[in-house]
Amino acid sequence: MMLRTKIKKETSLRRLLLGLTGLLLVGVAEAQRVIERPELFKRESPYLRYTSYRVSLTGGLGVPAGTLKDFMESNTFRNYSLAVDFVFPKNNMSVGFAIGSQYFKNRLPRQVYVYDNGAISAVQTRTVTAYPITLTGSYHLGGVNARVRPYVQAGLGAAFTEVANYWGLLSTGDNGFKFVAQGGAGVRVLLSKTGNLGVELGANYQHLPFKLESEGINDASSINARVGLFYRWW
Amino acid sequence: MIWQEFSLLLDKLNNGECTMKVKFQTLILGGMMAVLAAACAPDPLDDLTVEDTQVFITNYEPTTNFASYQTFSLADTVYVIRNQQTGVSTSSQDYQALDRVVSTLKQRGYSRVGRQAKPDLGVNIARISETQTGLVANYNPWNSYWGYGGGGFYYPPTYSYYQTTESYWYLEVVDLKNVTTGQQPKVVWNAQIRGNGIFDSASLTSLIDKVFTQSTYLKKN
Numbered sequence: 001m002m003l004r005t006k007i008k009k010e011t012s013l014r015r016l017l018l019g020l021t022g023l024l025l026v027g028v029a030e031a032q033r034v035i036e037r038p039e040l041f042k043r044e045s046p047y048l049r050y051t052s053y054r055v056s057l058t059g060g061l062g063v064p065a066g067t068l069k070d071f072m073e074s075n076t077f078r079n080y081s082l083a084v085d086f087v088f089p090k091n092n093m094s095v096g097f098a099i100g101s102q103y104f105k106n107r108l109p110r111q112v113y114v115y116d117n118g119a120i121s122a123v124q125t126r127t128v129t130a131y132p133i134t135l136t137g138s139y140h141l142g143g144v145n146a147r148v149r150p151y152v153q154a155g156l157g158a159a160f161t162e163v164a165n166y167w168g169l170l171s172t173g174d175n176g177f178k179f180v181a182q183g184g185a186g187v188r189v190l191l192s193k194t195g196n197l198g199v200e201l202g203a204n205y206q207h208l209p210f211k212l213e214s215e216g217i218n219d220a221s222s223i224n225a226r227v228g229l230f231y232r233w234w
Numbered sequence: 235m236i237w238q239e240f241s242l243l244l245d246k247l248n249n250g251e252c253t254m255k256v257k258f259q260t261l262i263l264g265g266m267m268a269v270l271a272a273a274c275a276p277d278p279l280d281d282l283t284v285e286d287t288q289v290f291i292t293n294y295e296p297t298t299n300f301a302s303y304q305t306f307s308l309a310d311t312v313y314v315i316r317n318q319q320t321g322v323s324t325s326s327q328d329y330q331a332l333d334r335v336v337s338t339l340k341q342r343g344y345s346r347v348g349r350q351a352k353p354d355l356g357v358n359i360a361r362i363s364e365t366q367t368g369l370v371a372n373y374n375p376w377n378s379y380w381g382y383g384g385g386g387f388y389y390p391p392t393y394s395y396y397q398t399t400e401s402y403w404y405l406e407v408v409d410l411k412n413v414t415t416g417q418q419p420k421v422v423w424n425a426q427i428r429g430n431g432i433f434d435s436a437s438l439t440s441l442i443d444k445v446f447t448q449s450t451y452l453k454k455n
Contacts, residue, residue: 037344103276104277110286112448114448116296117293117294117295117296118292118293118294119290119292119448119449120289120290120291120292121291121444121448122288122290123282123286123287125278125279125282127278130397139298164278166278166279167289168282168286168287168288168289168428168429169279169282169289169428169429169430170286170289170428177245212411
């Protein structure tokens with residue numbers, strides 16, 4: 001008698017547990033059915049369907065290159081770039097334009113510069129300023145939604161350039177619009193898997209012919225390494 | 235065709251034909267750049283000390299044998315040359331400059347004589363003021379960029395003149411020994427002292443000294 005009631009109790013407990021488990025399973029199955037609805041969640045990301053936009057603002061180190069090194073011995077951190085790109089969904093390419101701002105400055109202590117028929121004693125302040133506007137094309141390794149996207153980039157354009165040498169307060173030098181060609185590489189990393197914001201890191205060589213005979217230079221070229229943020233949308 | 239025009243433009247750009255002053259396209263781009271330039275370009279000279287602004291320029295006639303001269307004469311006044319007008323000045327500062335030049339030239343082996351004593355060298359000291367006038371356009375900040383949009387109004391820029399005057403010391407030595415009748419005497423040495431604080435009597439003597447220090451060839455022996 002005693003034994004039978006015990007068994008009965010156990011069976012009812014087991015039934016209850018079974019029932020609860022069943023309910024849980026139904027619930028899970030129900031939830032899974034919602035997630036797997038293909039018409040809602042299996043569509044491609046908009047970045048894979050449309051041409052999207054990307055704007056990036058970067059800044060960093062600028063190092064004089066070519067004959068400019070003879071004139072400008074200082075590197076700069078006043079070196080910025082604002083780029084806007086059209087990012088294509090399928091072919092890993094993007095095209096856009098970039099506006100840059102570079103400013104180098106070097107102060108030489110007082111020195112007597114001796115010439116064939118005279119001499120000048122002065123403190124020289126040398127500056128190189130460039131505002132390049134370039135059309136750029138990029139090729140990325142990895143799809144448009146890849147978290148890490150290395151790229152190579154080439155650009156062509158023009159730059160308002162000024163190379164100045166101030167002897168005390170007296171300025172010498174030249175300025176004008178010059179042709180610019182640049183090539184570089186870098187990487188863009190999205191901060192979250194499906195996010196819009198990311199970190200950009202890149203370096204380029206900027207070829208800028210600028211002849212200034214008084215200073216013996218043929219170019220105002222530079223090597224730039226910049227880091228910054230980018231934002232994408234569609 | 236397009237490529238040809240493009241390469242032509244490139245040539246022009248690289249030959250410096252598209253300078254800021256002449257080309258219209260440069261003006262348009264320049265306007266765009268002005269926004270950037272105003273925002274980003276700092277004044278490279280705002281951290282110069284008064285001494286660091288000073289520039290000492292000396293020139294000489296390389297064929298001159300400075301040891302061949304014995305005497306010099308010097309006016310008792312400093313010439314003041316201001317935008318093509320000339321005058322003379324006899325302030326205490328001017329005498330300070332004159333005295334220093336005389337004592338330095340004596341130190342270098344030349345003797346001072348009067349104008350009538352047929353001096354070998356003539357020395358002039360001048361203060362030159364040059365005024366430059368320029369024009370700047372002040373664009374109305376309420377205009378939208380590129381001249382479109384906004385409230386549909388465009389306020390033309392207002393123009394203002396700016397004027398800068400630079401005054402500097404000019405020293406000159408002319409050859410009176412080998413002068414040909416009817417011709418201007420040849421300048422064998424000249425010097426300019428330019429910058430800030432150059433009319434400060436406390437430092438004037440040392441400023442005069444600097445142009446002689448960098449002209450070691452200017453001596454009799």
